[in-house]
Amino acid sequence: MKNDATQLLQKSQAYENNARISVPGYDTLFSMVQAYFRAQLGEQQASILIVGAGGGNELSAWGQSNSNWSFTGVDPSEEMLQIASYKAEQLQLESRVQLLLGTIDHLPSADTKFDAASCILVLHFIEEWQEKLALLQNIHGQLKPGKPFALVSAFGQRDSAELQDRIKIWQSFFLDVGYPQAKVKDMGKVIMNISFISDQQIEQLLKEAGFQHIARFFTSGLFAGWMCHA
Numbered sequence: 283m284k285n286d287a288t289q290l291l292q293k294s295q296a297y298e299n300n301a302r303i304s305v306p307g308y309d310t311l312f313s314m315v316q317a318y319f320r321a322q323l324g325e326q327q328a329s330i331l332i333v334g335a336g337g338g339n340e341l342s343a344w345g346q347s348n349s350n351w352s353f354t355g356v357d358p359s360e361e362m363l364q365i366a367s368y369k370a371e372q373l374q375l376e377s378r379v380q381l382l383l384g385t386i387d388h389l390p391s392a393d394t395k396f397d398a399a400s401c402i403l404v405l406h407f408i409e410e411w412q413e414k415l416a417l418l419q420n421i422h423g424q425l426k427p428g429k430p431f432a433l434v435s436a437f438g439q440r441d442s443a444e445l446q447d448r449i450k451i452w453q454s455f456f457l458d459v460g461y462p463q464a465k466v467k468d469m470g471k472v473i474m475n476i477s478f479i480s481d482q483q484i485e486q487l488l489k490e491a492g493f494q495h496i497a498r499f500f501t502s503g504l505f506a507g508w509m510c511h512a
């Protein structure tokens with residue numbers, strides 16, 4: 283499906299608005315990952331792998347402010363990838379951005395590995411433990427040894443009272459900005475379709491995938507972020 287520029291702009295704004303309601307501190311999260319990558323990578327040229335690049339927010343957060351970075355983004359959603367491509371064009375980043383429709387499994391085999399990788403708000407869409415592990419192992423395999431990785435995901439033990447409490451808070455973010463009660467009630471059911479696992483299980487997955495020095499750097503409502511090294 284082809285979208286014209288006006289549709290892409292509207293979709294991009296709708297996606298960003300929703301993300302900022304859903305994840306308070308969403309923009310700060312990207313600034314923190316940028317600071318982590320900068321601290322690890324210094325001033326050198328660096329290739330960044332973005333897993334789940336749809337929507338293009340990694341590109342708009344990091345593209346212009348890091349002229350030494352080039353980006354390879356993968357995402358299986360054509361619509362989300364079109365938004366990312368639109369942003370890359372608007373920000374005149376095309377010469378440093380390559381976007382591939384598909385998952386990390388569709389990356390062409392290359393002799394050189396990446397200097398850093400991110401996987402932001404993707405892991406909870408992957409159903410099974412083994413699939414989550416395979417994704418993280420693949421990311422690990424695409425990184426040069428010791429290089430930084432940032433993971434952000436929803437977390438929580440399914441059916442726990444603790445998670446239900448956090449879902450109510452998450453719903454209140456949408457009520458506060460005027461979403462109708464009925465819609466927010468439905469969203470409370472829909473959010474349970476994502477694949478929640480606990481924060482300890484996410485850390486276990488990172489370890490099993492081979493990552494080291496795992497540190498949690500971000501928590502906001504339903505979501506948390508970890509930085510680590512390949």
Ligand SMILES: C[S@@+](CC[C@H](N)C(=O)[O-])C[C@H]1O[C@@H](n2cnc3c(N)ncnc32)[C@H](O)[C@@H]1O
Pocket residue numbers: 301333334335336337338339340356357358359362384385386401402403404407408
């Ligand atoms: C909530 S969006 C997050 C996009 C972006 N990382 C951000 O933080 O704004 C989730 C994205 O993950 C993508 N996605 C789902 N499964 C994926 C997979 N196996 N590999 C890469 N991306 C995936 C979806 O298509 C969607 O574009």
